[in-house]
Amino acid sequence: MTPEAAIFWVFAGISVASAAVVVLARSLIYSAFALLFTFFGVAGLYVLLGADFLAATQLLVYVGGILVLLLFGVMLTHKLYDLDLRSEVTQFLPGLIVTAGLFVILCATALRTPWASIGERAPSPTTAEIGRLFMGRYLLPFEAASLLLLVALIGAAMIVRRRKDA
Amino acid sequence: MITLQHYLVVSAALFCLGLLAVLTRRNAVNVLMGIELILNSANVNLAAFSRYAAGNLDGQLFAVFVIVIAAAEVAVALAIVLTLYRLRRTPNLDEADILRG
Numbered sequence: 001m002t003p004e005a006a007i008f009w010v011f012a013g014i015s016v017a018s019a020a021v022v023v024l025a026r027s028l029i030y031s032a033f034a035l036l037f038t039f040f041g042v043a044g045l046y047v048l049l050g051a052d053f054l055a056a057t058q059l060l061v062y063v064g065g066i067l068v069l070l071l072f073g074v075m076l077t078h079k080l081y082d083l084d085l086r087s088e089v090t091q092f093l094p095g096l097i098v099t100a101g102l103f104v105i106l107c108a109t110a111l112r113t114p115w116a117s118i119g120e121r122a123p124s125p126t127t128a129e130i131g132r133l134f135m136g137r138y139l140l141p142f143e144a145a146s147l148l149l150l151v152a153l154i155g156a157a158m159i160v161r162r163r164k165d166a
Numbered sequence: 167m168i169t170l171q172h173y174l175v176v177s178a179a180l181f182c183l184g185l186l187a188v189l190t191r192r193n194a195v196n197v198l199m200g201i202e203l204i205l206n207s208a209n210v211n212l213a214a215f216s217r218y219a220a221g222n223l224d225g226q227l228f229a230v231f232v233i234v235i236a237a238a239e240v241a242v243a244l245a246i247v248l249t250l251y252r253l254r255r256t257p258n259l260d261e262a263d264i265l266r267g
Binding site: 061 | 194240
């Protein structure tokens with residue numbers, strides 16, 4: 001087994017196993033912390049794919065932002081001294097059948113399709129090139145994304161605001 | 167030798183686990199975690215195709231946009247969940263049936 005393959009299996013195993021914990025854990029806190037390890041595993045896969053900027057963004061935005069936000073959500077939607085942060089499961093068997101079937105279909109498609117391949121290339125640093133693309137060819141989507149973030153910021157503040165008449 | 171197919175299978179596993187969380191969990195925050203898993207699986211696919219099939223950075227740029235939209239989505243969704251909790255004292259999605267006639 002080459003070192004690359006070993007590293008791939010380690011990161012893939014971490015992300016898939018902790019994703020299973022996210023889905024199956026009884027406690028919401030366990031789910032949230034398992035999600036942390038999933039994000040780390042996916043960041044490792046990005047590094048292996050030569051996407052260094054993407055891996056750093058994954059760690060900064062997902063681990064530093066989204067996960068903290070989700071933990072706030074867990075804490076704010078339960079009574080503060082309630083240690084029983086249960087998350088109940090409904091219709092588990094039908095859901096399991098549907099997702100297992102979908103997994104088989106997706107794997108069969110991925111393995112049978114003759115994907116176009118350009119072969120092996122040495123990975124090079126991507127950050128400078130990504131910055132150039134953002135300021136050039138992808139300038140309009142970049143501005144639209146920043147506008148979307150502004151709208152989401154204002155919208156989230158408006159939604160949770162306590163109304164005077166309520 | 168790790169090929170494109172390895173990444174596609176890992177991403178399919180992440181997607182199906184996320185979908186399982188969305189389908190079977192009652193707690194709204196847990197459903198949001200499932201959505202994050204689904205978005206991450208899409209990102210793994212984009213980065214893998216960018217490396218193995220395209221040979222340029224377009225896939226990675228799309229993944230960055232997906233991360234931006236995931237951040238916006240989770241902020242607005244948690245605002246809705248908090249409002250629901252304030253109205254009904256529950257984080258469970260199947261009890262949010264105020265609009266039922």
